[in-house]
Amino acid sequence: MLDAASWGLVAGLLNLAAFVPYVLGIFGWGIGRNGPVLHRITPTKPNRATWFIWTFVGSVILPSYHYSGADETIWVPAALTAGPFAVALLSLKWGEGGWTRFDQVCLAGACISVGGWAITGSPVVGLLLALVADGFGAVATIRHAYRRPEEENRLAWILFLVGDLANLLAVTDWSLAALTVWSLPVYMVLQTIPIAVLSARKGGAR
Numbered sequence: 001m002l003d004a005a006s007w008g009l010v011a012g013l014l015n016l017a018a019f020v021p022y023v024l025g026i027f028g029w030g031i032g033r034n035g036p037v038l039h040r041i042t043p044t045k046p047n048r049a050t051w052f053i054w055t056f057v058g059s060v061i062l063p064s065y066h067y068s069g070a071d072e073t074i075w076v077p078a079a080l081t082a083g084p085f086a087v088a089l090l091s092l093k094w095g096e097g098g099w100t101r102f103d104q105v106c107l108a109g110a111c112i113s114v115g116g117w118a119i120t121g122s123p124v125v126g127l128l129l130a131l132v133a134d135g136f137g138a139v140a141t142i143r144h145a146y147r148r149p150e151e152e153n154r155l156a157w158i159l160f161l162v163g164d165l166a167n168l169l170a171v172t173d174w175s176l177a178a179l180t181v182w183s184l185p186v187y188m189v190l191q192t193i194p195i196a197v198l199s200a201r202k203g204g205a206r
Contacts, residue, residue: 012075014163
């Protein structure tokens with residue numbers, strides 16, 4: 001039986017591993033089960049607004065989250081700090097969206113939330129506002145997965161979801177006093193579920 005620290009590490013590794021099929025998918029390659037190890041698929045098209053928001057918010061969440069007392073659950077946000085930056089850069093050439101009115105609203109909402117975080121100076125309020133900012137990024141990809149599921153990578157999102165669920169097992173204190181620790185793992189699960197489900201709809205890319 002794995003302890004909390006081990007579950008946290010497993011969760012981080014799964015989230016990191018999810019970027020392998022996602023990045024391969026951007027270049028039109030999928031990882032097969034019954035066929036060739038690699039096969040051609042409909043290219044994954046990361047939403048630019050999403051991944052730039054996640055890159056920015058992740059870089060400011062990680063130190064704040066660590067300062068709030070997170071230990072066992074720190075590996076997922078650590079994995080989601082470096083990975084989104086690489087995807088954001090790739091999205092400049094191979095992604096979609098980013099500059100539509102909807103995406104601009106998401107970007108503006110994220111910036112306002114992060115600004116509110118800086119003004120409050122409260123770790124609890126700051127983290128919650130950061131999650132709101134991160135959520136604006138999620139909304140853009142949820143919309144993309146709903147409209148064009150074949151352009152999202154279902155294997156990657158399944159790995160993200162399994163990793164986020166594993167991270168819940170790394171939480172050792174579910175009290176209100178530990179809100180800043182367990183709110184992020186819970187949010188990650190709630191964020192990833194609709195994207196994973198929508199990506200699987202109509203045979204999202206593997």
